[in-house]
Amino acid sequence: MDLFSRGEPLNLLPYDGEVLYYGKIIAADRLNYYLQRLSEDISWKNDEAVIFGKHIITKRKVAWYGDAEYAYTYSNVTKQALLWTADLLVLKQLVEELSGTRFNSCLLNLYHDGDEGMAWHSDDEKSLGKNTTIASLSFGAERKFAFKHKTAKQSLSLVLENGSLLVMKGATQTHWLHRLPKTAKVTRPRINLTFRTIV
């Protein structure tokens, strides 16, 4: 079976959206370069949230880059984007070519080990618009990534490999939640870049 016959991987979701896993798109001899550069050059900050009126600071680190110094609000905290670094621009262009989508911003996550993850959510903020496309590029430790339908009893998961690209599009954020489960098995860091379009 030729999964790539149309130049695009098959949709992993059975309905209500599209999730395309492109596998490893970064050359093996560039993986350590990017992990190192992103670890050192990105302006990592502990994420902040206000949940039920409580101010929470996560162990996971985040950063937010874009075409302009956008203000971006999620989890009730407003963040300000920084301007693209040279490495981020190269990665953005590669991801744009493969996904056929233009992105103007990127949210980066640094998980130090499997003790850090991301809870069930959908990226359905108003600033992203409806049927938004999100391209997720992963470096470092392999981690499981899971989807759960909001109303139907359907779920699925996959492993996001070092240097791999996952694209979520169509109605995915309207109908599905996703998460990065914590795991005691992973002791190495992972960096994830989610390219987005602020409308």
Ligand SMILES: O=C(O)CCC(=O)C(=O)O
């Ligand atoms: O780390 C990941 O793979 C996913 C991150 C994510 O879902 C998000 O930033 O919205």
Ligand SMILES: [Fe+2]
């Ligand atoms: Fe997300």
